Amino acid sequence: MKLRPGIATLFVGSLLSGTALAAPAKDDGEQIRHALTSGCAAFANGDRIGAVAPFLKSAEFLEYDFSPPRSKNYKEHKREVEGFFEILTGKSICEYLEITPVILSPDSAYSTALMRFAGQFKDGRVIDVTFRSTDVWRKIDGTWRIVHEHNSFPVNPFTGKADLTSSPASQ
Numbered sequence: 022m023k024l025r026p027g028i029a030t031l032f033v034g035s036l037l038s039g040t041a042l043a044a045p046a047k048d049d050g051e052q053i054r055h056a057l058t059s060g061c062a063a064f065a066n067g068d069r070i071g072a073v074a075p076f077l078k079s080a081e082f083l084e085y086d087f088s089p090p091r092s093k094n095y096k097e098h099k100r101e102v103e104g105f106f107e108i109l110t111g112k113s114i115c116e117y118l119e120i121t122p123v124i125l126s127p128d129s130a131y132s133t134a135l136m137r138f139a140g141q142f143k144d145g146r147v148i149d150v151t152f153r154s155t156d157v158w159r160k161i162d163g164t165w166r167i168v169h170e171h172n173s174f175p176v177n178p179f180t181g182k183a184d185l186t187s188s189p190a191s192q
Contacts, residue, residue: 050122053132053158053165057120061136065115069106073099077159077166085171087152098170113140118151119189128160135189150174151187 056075063071076082082095093101115138122132132155139149157169174183 049124049127049130049160049165053122053130054120056165056167057132057134057156058117061115061117064102064105065113067106067112069103072102075165075167076170077161077168081168083169085169085173087172087174108142108144109140110143111141114138114149122158130158130160130165132156132158135187150185152185153187 060072060075063074076095076098078095080094082098084093084098085091086093086098086101088101090097116136118135118137120132120134122130124130134154134156135151136154137149137151139147141147153173153175155171156167158165159168160166174185175187176183
């Protein structure tokens, strides 16, 4: 779990002003990692409910995605996920190559990740892409939920082409 450096200043300032803030739980980062990897595994296994479990099921949810429409609410996001199940055949691969949760406060966080998805469409086409995913999280009733997601492919500025097979930064 990473804690932003500015948060320490916020904690000290709140103590000096007499308003104590609770520190983030030590396992918050692991809870976020678990939510992401469980949702991904559910998607790979064809579990429609589990695939959308980490997301806030309300009008407050917003996603910026690489597939049209570029901006989606929860209902549109869920419909797109269900649409994938209709056009894919066999078992898919959904895996996170890296996940970095950053806890901002006891009830807010963001995470950055590199995610790989591979599978075969019913028409025989194969997809195997790696992309970036950034999520904004809110802890609601003790459970971390994604309130905003942004997915993107890195683009080579010299060629204008998307990098569909990114490697983790550590490689």
